[in-house]
Amino acid sequence: MKIxxxxxxxxxxxxxxxxxxxIAKIMEEAGHDVDLVHYCGKSKYENFKExxxxxxDKFIITSQFGVYFKHLKILKENKYDLVYANTGAGAFCSLSGKLTKVPLVFDMHGDLLQELFLRYGNSVNSKLLANYLLFKTMEYANLKASNEIICVSNRMIDYLHTNKGVSLDKMDYVTNGVDLEFFSQRNDKTHELKQDLDLEEKLIFGYVGGFQSWQGIDNLINSILTIEDDEIAFLIVGGQEKHDNTAKNNLFFIPTIKRHEVPDYYSLCDVLMLPRPSHLATEMAAPTKFAEYTSMGKPVLTSNVGDAADLVNKYNSGIVVENNSVDNMVNGINQFxxxxxxxxxxxGKNSRKLAENEFDWNLVGKNLLKSLEKTQNNK
Structure with a gap:
């Protein structure tokens, strides 16, 4: 197919x-002709240094409204068999293509509307209301117009079917995969890092990732600050700036690191943490870091949120606490x-087995290609 x-x-x-x-690489390796196109504003493109x-890849400079005309023009000038729209924004900007007979596949990474609610919390203002109307429109249009919806979690499929009336036949499960070879235990730098951070002979709990509201980092840090135990250390990697380390709680902050360094810091830890808050947005998400955690063969401490909690329980690969409250996180740490x-x-071995069974890109790719074949056959 030409995609x-x-x-x-x-x-x-x-x-x-x-x-x-x-996803694009998987489609190409399966023999499909894939054009990866980026629709972006002029300033965004000019400031992109890489x-x-x-x-x-093809970079198409366009405006918020002009994108629909440019997308339709691209479809008319090229004989594509399928449009693969990444994220809700990608699907919404592809809707003009419905004027042709080219099928639209919507890869729904997450729920934009629920992520909006989580980001704003209880705060109500004009910006929230404007975004709510936009995202509500996008959600309705994307779910209705797409020929197929790719879902990253089983919880997402259940929610869309039960709450949005989306047919199960219209959805396929294609979760976030992981490179099992790249994300595996590395011992060459572990000893050096332990010496540099003075972490020898300690049980090390780690978190590697962003600090967005849906990550639950504030509660995690507050939990750590209540613990005074010289046998435990905590490593939080991914902040924009290096915080003052607090020896009292054996808490170490490491600023954002390069992608190739991530397995080194995973390897350093004995337990990896996923402290996400309970919310519809997090229930439906499929954190890439969880796939990486398990691929590293590390036990996981997670709040009872989404597919991750279900899988940890299924494979006995860690501890699931009821939610990410300070008391629950402290209890989980003490259990470990x-x-x-x-x-x-x-x-840890169970965790690696989980990754091999659930997150191997080869398996994820098979699910994706089956979905594309079904879409093509049903057009």
């Missing part, structure tokens, strides 16, 4: 882009401290 893959904005070093690029790193090294090692 037009749509991305809004320019590539960024984040989980969203990693999924988009990996253009030369994407020689095979009381686990024997043998049981901790067993949990």
């Amino acid at each position: 037009l893959s749509i991305h809004i904005s320019t590539p960024e070093n984040n989980a969203e882009w990693w999924r988009i690029s990996n 253009k030369n790193d994407f020689p095979n 401290k009381n686990i024997t090294p043998i049981k901790l090692k067993k949990m």
Whole structure:
């Protein structure tokens, strides 16, 4: 098939882009002819310094309204068999293509509306209301117009079917995958890092990732600050700036690191943490970091949110606490401290098995290609 893959904005070093690029790679390796097109504003494109790193991608400079005309023009000038729209924004900007007979596949990374509610919390203002109307319109149009919806979690499928009336036949499960070879235990730098941070002979709990509201970092830090135990240390990686380390609580902040360094810091930890708050947005999401955690063969401490909690329970690969409250996170940390090294090692092996069974990109790719074939056959 000749496939037009749509991305809004320019590539960024984040989980969203990693999924988009990996999905395009899977389609290409299966023999499909894929054009990865980025619709972006003029200033965004001009400020993008890594253009030369994407020689095979196409960057289309357009406006918020002009994108619909440019998208339709691209479809008319090229004989595409399918449009693959990445994220809700990508799907919404592809709706003009419904004037042709080219099927639209919507890769729904997450729920924009629920993420909006989580971001604003109880705050109500004009910006929230404006975004609510826009996202509500996008949600309705995307769900109705798409020929197929790619869902990253089973919880997302259940929610869309039960609450939005989307047919199960219209949805397919294609979660976030992981490179099992890249994300595996590395011992070459572990000893050096432990010495540098003075972490020898400690049980190390780690978090690697962003600090957005849906990550639950504030509660995690507040939990850590209540613990005074010289046998435990906490490593939080991914902040924009280096915080003052607090020896009292053995808490270490490491600023944002390069992608290739991530496995080194994962390897340093004995337990990896996923402290997300309970919310519809997090219930439906599929955190890339969870796939990476498990691929590293590390036990996971997670709040009872989404598919991640279900999988940790299924594979006995960690501890699930009721929610990410301070008391619950502290309780989970203490439970891990009381686990024997043998049981901790067993949990780690179970975690790796989880990754191999659920997140291997080869398996994810098979699910994706089956979905595309179904869409093509049903057009």
